[in-house]
Amino acid sequence: MPNVFWCIVEDDRQGMPKKVMAEVIGEAARLSGGQTEAVWLTDRASDAGLKQLGEWGATRVWLLENAAYAPYRSEVWAGAVAELAAKESPKAIFGAVTSRQRECVARLAARLGVGLAADCVAFAMEGDTLVATRPVYAGKLLSRVAWAKGPWVATLRPNVFRPAEVQPGKTAAVERPSLSAPAAVMKFVERREEASTGLPELAEAETVISGGRGMKGPENYVILEDMARVIGAAVGASRAAVDAGWRPHRFQIGQTGRTISPKLYLGFGVSGAIQHLAGMRTSKVIVAVNKDPEAPIFKIADYGIVADLFEVVPELTKEFKKLLEK
C-alpha cells in the first residue's frame, strides 16, 4: 500500500477550500512525509482553490466535480470516495470535523469496512501504525485509538493542528478520475440561510466570545457582538443562555452544542459547567470574567477577572480597539 494520505476537502461551497484544510493537509503531510493528496467533491472548483491546495502541500488533487456533489449527500460522497479509494489504496483518509464530513466519513468507513476515529486532536505514528488521540467523556479523558487495518479514516478537530505553511508557487497535479455516475436517493428541496451575523462561524473561529447566564437577557449580547466585530471573533453562548431562549441553539458551546478549540476563548458570565467545558476546554488561551470568584471556569482559565461583566466588556472593547488601531 502506498504511503499516501488523503484529505477530503471542506470548502465554502463557492469554490474555495476552507482554512481548516491547511491544518488537515499539514498534519497529513507531517505523518506521511509529504505524501498528501486532496480529494475534492464539488459542483464548482476554482483555479484559485486548486492553487491554494497545492500551496498548502497537496501533491495531487483528485477533483470530483459534478453537480450531484452539491449540496452534499453522504451516500453520494461516500460512494465516490470509496470507489476512488478502491483503485488508489490510500494509507489514510482524513477529513475535518464539520457537519457534512462527520457524516460522510462515517459512512465511508462503513463502506470500506474499516474503523473511524472522529474528532481527533493528535496523531502519532507508532512503528507502522497510526495512533489517534480523541477526547471522550466530555473531555474528562483522552482516548488513544488504533485501527485493525487501513485505510485509517479519521476526522480532525479544527484549530488544533498546526496549519501547513504556504509554499508559494507549489502546485498540485489535478486528476479528474472517471467514476460511476452518482445516484442520489435524497432529493434536495431548499437551503435556508441563517440571518448572517457578519461574524465568523463558531466552530472555525480563531477567537470566540461566549456569554452565559450572567448576560441576564438576550438584549445584552449586543455588547459581545460589538467586541466581536473589533477583534474578528465569533459569539457563542452557554447552555443556560440557550435554554433560557436568549440565543438560538446553533450558538451553543458545549456537550450538546458545538465543540470549539479557538486560539482565544473569552467567557463572560459563564460559570463553567462540565457540559460547557466539554465544548471548549481544548481552547489555547482561556479568559474568564465572572462576578463569582468560585465559578468553576476560573479553574481552567489562563486569565481571570472577578468583576461585573457589564463593567468589563465595554472597557475591554475600548482597549482592544485602541490596541488594534495602533
Add this chain to the structure above:
Amino acid sequence: MKILVAIKQVPDTATQVKIGAGGKAIDTTGITWIVSPYDEYAVEEALRIKEKRGQGEVVAVSLGPDRVKEALRSCLAMGCDRAIHLNDPAWNDADTLATAKALAAVMKQEAPGLVLCGRQAIDDDMGAVTAQLAELLGWPCAYWIMEEAIDADGKTARAARQVEGGLEVFELPLPAILAAQKGLNEPRYPTLKGIMGAKKKEIKDLKASDLGIAAEPPQLSVVALEAPPPRPPGRVIQGDVPTAVKELVRALREDAKAI
C-alpha cells in the same frame, strides 16, 4: 408506521469518570447512567410522529450490558411501545461499525419505516453509528436534523438538517434514518402512569446468534485512556476594572500572543 429508535446509555455528564483496571475503559463503579441526551430528542420525535399519525409503533433498541435495561425502561416510560436489548458479551468491545452491524441486523428483522437516532452519544462522541447503519442498509440518512415531516402515506420524510450557515431541506424516500440535533423538540418527562406502564412492557433480549450474525473483532480499538494534561495554572488579574482590563489586554498581546 413502525419507528425504531436506537439509543445509548451513557454516564451522566456531571459524573466523575475514572480510568478502570486495564487502562482501556472507565471504572463503572458509582457511575450515574442516563439515556444520551440527543437520543431523547430521537425518542420524543418518534413518539410525536406516532401521535400525529394516530397509529404505529415505536420500538427502542440499545446495545450494551444488563444495566442498559434501565435506559430502555426510561424510553418505555416516555411512551415507547416495546424495547429490544442487544445483550451479548460478544459485543463488549464493539466499535461503531460492529454496533451498526448489530443494529442493521435488527432493522432487517423488524423492517421499520423509519429509524431515529441521536446526533452522537455523549460518552465517546463518535457520532458515527447513524451513518454507518444507513450505509449497511443502503438507506438514505440525514444528520443533525432540526425539523422533519413524514408524508401522509408514509413514503417520504422531509427533513431539515443543520449545516454551517443554515438549514438544508431534503426529501428522503422511506425507509430512511434521521439523526436528531438539539432543537428538534423538547423531550417529555415520563408521567407516573408512563413509569408504571413501562414495567409491563416487553424488553426482548437478543444475542448475536439470534440475529444470525457473528460478532466480529472491532476495527477500531482503544489502546489506552489517559487523563488530559493539566492546564498551566491560571492567574486572576487584580485591581479595579480599568486597571485589570489594561493588564489583561497587555498579557493577551505580549505574553499569550493571542490577539
